[in-house]
Amino acid sequence: MNFDIVDTRRFFRNRFAYYVVNKDSHGTGVRDGAPLTLRDLCRILESDSEPFPRRYDPDMRKLCNHEYLTWFREERTYGDVARLLSRLLAAEDGLLPHPGGRWVHGVLKGDRLSDFWLRSDEEIEITLADLE
Incomplete structure (x- = not known):
């Protein structure tokens, strides 16, 4: 399925808001007609340079916890x-330890995500099965 970038960003915002409230990265309660999960959309948008809307700053504060001021230093x-x-989804899946310390700074200053952070749900299931 191919969606234009405007729709893709809208799907991402919908799932982002749903995730902040429900901690459900699959977006099972989001009814926007897209079969994409939050992880799928993260893969698509990892290099998107479009500014993220400021109206989501309260949600970003929740997401970043104690390191929220790092988020607000620049657009x-x-x-x-x-x-x-x-990064948070990788920790939830058990692929990385839960973030602590200066994790927001580390993620924002990194050039690119490690590949396993952005695997599809099916790839994550296979990886987790291999770890057991």
């Missing part, structure tokens, strides 16, 4: 949000 992009979410 951020969809790609920045995608990388932060991918």
